[in-house]
Amino acid sequence: MLSLTKKTGLRPIAASFIALAALTFSAGFGIAHAADDALPKIPNKKPLRVGFAQTESNNPWRLAETRSFKEIASKCGWQMVMTDANSSAAKQVADIQSMIAQHVDLLVFPPREEKPLVPVIMQAKKAGIPVILVDRNVDQSMAKAGKDYITFIGSDFIELEGSTGASAANDRKKGFDEVIAKNPGMKIVASQSGDFARDKGRQVMETLLQAHPDVTAVYAHNDEMALGAIAAIKAAGKQPGKDIQIVTIDGTKGGLEAIKAGELGASVQSSPFFGPLACDVAQKYAKGETIPPWVKVSDRFYDKSNVDASMQYGY
Numbered sequence: 001m002l003s004l005t006k007k008t009g010l011r012p013i014a015a016s017f018i019a020l021a022a023l024t025f026s027a028g029f030g031i032a033h034a035a036d037d038a039l040p041k042i043p044n045k046k047p048l049r050v051g052f053a054q055t056e057s058n059n060p061w062r063l064a065e066t067r068s069f070k071e072i073a074s075k076c077g078w079q080m081v082m083t084d085a086n087s088s089a090a091k092q093v094a095d096i097q098s099m100i101a102q103h104v105d106l107l108v109f110p111p112r113e114e115k116p117l118v119p120v121i122m123q124a125k126k127a128g129i130p131v132i133l134v135d136r137n138v139d140q141s142m143a144k145a146g147k148d149y150i151t152f153i154g155s156d157f158i159e160l161e162g163s164t165g166a167s168a169a170n171d172r173k174k175g176f177d178e179v180i181a182k183n184p185g186m187k188i189v190a191s192q193s194g195d196f197a198r199d200k201g202r203q204v205m206e207t208l209l210q211a212h213p214d215v216t217a218v219y220a221h222n223d224e225m226a227l228g229a230i231a232a233i234k235a236a237g238k239q240p241g242k243d244i245q246i247v248t249i250d251g252t253k254g255g256l257e258a259i260k261a262g263e264l265g266a267s268v269q270s271s272p273f274f275g276p277l278a279c280d281v282a283q284k285y286a287k288g289e290t291i292p293p294w295v296k297v298s299d300r301f302y303d304k305s306n307v308d309a310s311m312q313y314g315y
Contacts, residue, residue, distance in 0.1 A: 039150065051099035053096050064272040065110070089117065100127050112136070146292075155296070194220070206236070217244060219247055223249070223250035226247075227255070245265045249269075253314030255267040255302075259303060266303040
């Protein structure tokens with residue numbers, strides 16, 4: 001999502017990210033344990049056939065996430081079965097159903113949307129296949145971490161908007177809106193989905209600028225949409241980073257380069273490197289260790305003060 005605000009500078013928006021880092025999802029979760037009869041167990045064998053159902057591969061973040069699983073597979077003793085849903089929740093459901101039919105030993109995936117992926121989680125549970133969710137979670141009123149699937153591995157921060165229905169988009173919007181409401185000097189004047197894509201972000205920003213030419217700040221749910229917004233701002237004859245401040249989430253190489261160029265104010269890293277974390281969680285669960293319902297990922301904050309020393313972390 002792209003969100004436009006007025007009468008604000010960079011630091012209040014950056015502060016909203018920091019404030020959101022304290023939020024938790026403790027309510028409604030269980031605790032996963034390999035001895036829990038409610039959850040399937042991971043077979044004691046190698047290689048394990050692990051299904052990874054990617055949502056799409058149209059941006060650097062998703063490509064880095066997929067690569068992290070490919071790179072850890074041999075070390076972890078995994079034989080990967082990988083699919084790409086091409087931005088379709090329906091296809092991701094079909095992909096996972098195919099993996100269930102193939103009797104994979106473990107399913108790991110980022111659910112593209114919170115509700116449509118719940119039924120396949122329950123189908124996997126019924127088939128005796130454990131599930132680990134990464135990056136995005138599902139609706140906890142429909143399926144619970146620690147009860148219906150092992151755990152959710154993801155960041156602890158919550159307005160080009162991202163994909164409608166995705167937990168990442170919902171949480172990033174909710175947290176931002178709550179903090180803005182507490183700051184009378186800041187007002188959200190428009191918010192629209194850019195579907196986490198650069199070109200869609202550019203198109204949406206062009207439209208929003210026509211309706212709100214006096215906007216002073218933009219919050220994008222990911223770097224790709226922010227980079228699209230930067231292109232639209234330039235095309236409108238304005239200077240990103242000066243006439244309009246922009247903050248975003250991801251920490252991609254393109255985002256860090258935009259910060260260095262003075263066009264992007266800040267980016268909060270949302271690490272895509274879930275492969276090693278998923279491997280570690282799976283191995284601990286297989287040994288009978290207790291797994292928390294939410295395994296938090298540590299992320300970084302980038303702005304002009306540290307971007308030069310942080311370029312190595314871009315992807």
